[in-house]
Amino acid sequence: MQDVSQGQLRVRIWPRHKKRRRTIAEKNREQWFTDAQFLSKNASPDTQKWALTTTADTPLLPRDIMTMWFAGRLFSLQNQTGKRYYPMAFLKDVSESLDVFSQTEGDTLIRGSQYWEGKSFQDLVYGDLGFARVHLTGYFAVQNTGWQQMKYDTVQDDPKGWWNSTDRTFDLTTPGLYLLNARVRTGSASMKAFGWGSNSAVFQAISADTGAANIALGGMVFLYVGAGGLKVSPWVYGSATRTCSTGTFDTYCQLFGPVLPEEYV
Amino acid sequence: MSFGASGQIGKGIVMGNWRGVKYARSYVKPANPQTNAQQANRALFAFMREMWKLAPSIVADAWNAFAAGRPFTGMNKWVGENVRVIGSATDLQDLIGSPGARGGLPPSAFAAVTGGGSGEINVTFTAPTPPAGWTIAKAQCFAVHDQDPHGIFDGVFIANEDSTSPYAITLTGLGSAKPCVVCGWLKWTKPDGSLAYSVSLLDTATSGA
Numbered sequence: 001m002q003d004v005s006q007g008q009l010r011v012r013i014w015p016r017h018k019k020r021r022r023t024i025a026e027k028n029r030e031q032w033f034t035d036a037q038f039l040s041k042n043a044s045p046d047t048q049k050w051a052l053t054t055t056a057d058t059p060l061l062p063r064d065i066m067t068m069w070f071a072g073r074l075f076s077l078q079n080q081t082g083k084r085y086y087p088m089a090f091l092k093d094v095s096e097s098l099d100v101f102s103q104t105e106g107d108t109l110i111r112g113s114q115y116w117e118g119k120s121f122q123d124l125v126y127g128d129l130g131f132a133r134v135h136l137t138g139y140f141a142v143q144n145t146g147w148q149q150m151k152y153d154t155v156q157d158d159p160k161g162w163w164n165s166t167d168r169t170f171d172l173t174t175p176g177l178y179l180l181n182a183r184v185r186t187g188s189a190s191m192k193a194f195g196w197g198s199n200s201a202v203f204q205a206i207s208a209d210t211g212a213a214n215i216a217l218g219g220m221v222f223l224y225v226g227a228g229g230l231k232v233s234p235w236v237y238g239s240a241t242r243t244c245s246t247g248t249f250d251t252y253c254q255l256f257g258p259v260l261p262e263e264y265v
Numbered sequence: 266m267s268f269g270a271s272g273q274i275g276k277g278i279v280m281g282n283w284r285g286v287k288y289a290r291s292y293v294k295p296a297n298p299q300t301n302a303q304q305a306n307r308a309l310f311a312f313m314r315e316m317w318k319l320a321p322s323i324v325a326d327a328w329n330a331f332a333a334g335r336p337f338t339g340m341n342k343w344v345g346e347n348v349r350v351i352g353s354a355t356d357l358q359d360l361i362g363s364p365g366a367r368g369g370l371p372p373s374a375f376a377a378v379t380g381g382g383s384g385e386i387n388v389t390f391t392a393p394t395p396p397a398g399w400t401i402a403k404a405q406c407f408a409v410h411d412q413d414p415h416g417i418f419d420g421v422f423i424a425n426e427d428s429t430s431p432y433a434i435t436l437t438g439l440g441s442a443k444p445c446v447v448c449g450w451l452k453w454t455k456p457d458g459s460l461a462y463s464v465s466l467l468d469t470a471t472s473g474a
């Protein structure tokens with residue numbers, strides 16, 4: 001044959017037309033496409049009518065939209081009630097596009113100053129959300145001396161290292177609002193009141209008043225920690241010397257927070 | 266520049282024209298393997314071509330409509346589609362009677378039952394709700410004797426149509442008590458006046474004794 005290559009007329013043998021061997025994936029895709037066209041033609045008349053109506057006045061053909069549907073690439077289907085159904089392929093696409101902002105499981109998307117950002121729950125709450133649980137294991141007796149600090153002695157959970165075993169308090173340094181729940185139990189009456197202490201002084205009662213008696217004491221309180229931090233511990237008011245029951249069921253204290261950042265308190 | 270040529274130059278180049286498509290290809294010595302599979306395939310092609318020759322215009326029109334404007338004929342499509350679906354079958358119960366053309370909607374239901382008279386089969390169509398502006402021009406169907414497609418086509422090729430709802434057709438002349446395959450489809454008139462054909466649905470029935 002004769003042809004022109006780079007401006008030069010040349011005579012060469014007729015090129016052998018050797019078709020590239022198709023890959024299995026290519027063959028599968030072609031077969032899928034053939035099957036999809038066959039299926040779209042043989043779909044129920046209602047389905048074909050829907051495709052016809054949907055593509056009316058658009059450049060799409062009914063078979064196009066049905067092929068998109070079979071491939072999971074149709075954006076959505078809307079039923080008579082208006083509810084839309086989205087294919088898994090599109091959910092996957094949208095999910096992967098959101099991975100641009102965060103790929104950490106559990107993150108929440110928030111609008112930052114410039115872009116959307118992925119934030120953990122801890123970051124959203126104030127960046128240092130934690131909890132701790134302590135209870136009484138050893139001997140401790142409430143004295144008949146008015147308000148006194150409960151001396152819990154055993155740490156059950158304390159991932160943030162709040163518990164100070166020396167002065168038996170939670171040393172909280174992140175400002176915000178915390179939730180404290182505690183209970184103290186003795187084997188007999190003469191317990192009067194329960195509260196919590198701030199920096200080595202009783203600050204707020206949780207249970208009944210100091211004038212009440214014969215009550216198992218405990219409760220829950222929101223407590224505020226300011227910028228300077230706070231040493232937090234439960235306090236109890238006794239009217240006689242009473243030994244406290246021990247264990248996680250009877251005499252315990254647990255703390256969670258900050259449940260609200262300082263600026264919202 | 267364009268030129269036309271047809272024929273063979275030595276054993277090197279073959280040039281020709283097929284339905285307006287000019288081509289030139291290298292010469293290939295024809296292969297003739299004569300295997301059982303090849304013989305069966307030839308028999309199937311012969312069978313389908315024979316059916317096409319006997320097909321009434323009601324049948325051929327649907328296939329020719331599909332091929333209109335494309336570089337193949339209705340017969341090419343008839344043979345190609347049916348060879349694909351009944352290539353290894355020993356009966357005609359997957360036969361495609363109409364390939365569908367220009368988006369015609371198929372019947373909602375189609376049934377063929379033994380007719381009251383000898384050699385008769387009664388066919389009924391349930392029409393779908395048409396799209397806006399579409400109307401059913403005709404319900405069309407045909408019946409042939411069910412048989413192995415790897416041989417000589419045997420029997421008659423009977424077709425008929427009905428343009429009035431409810432669409433019910435009696436096919437006659439099928440012979441007494443013959444197992445038949447019956448294909449039916451709808452011919453539509455679209456809003457622009459053009460015709461469209463649905464794909465065919467198939468049922469089996471025995472002709473009246």
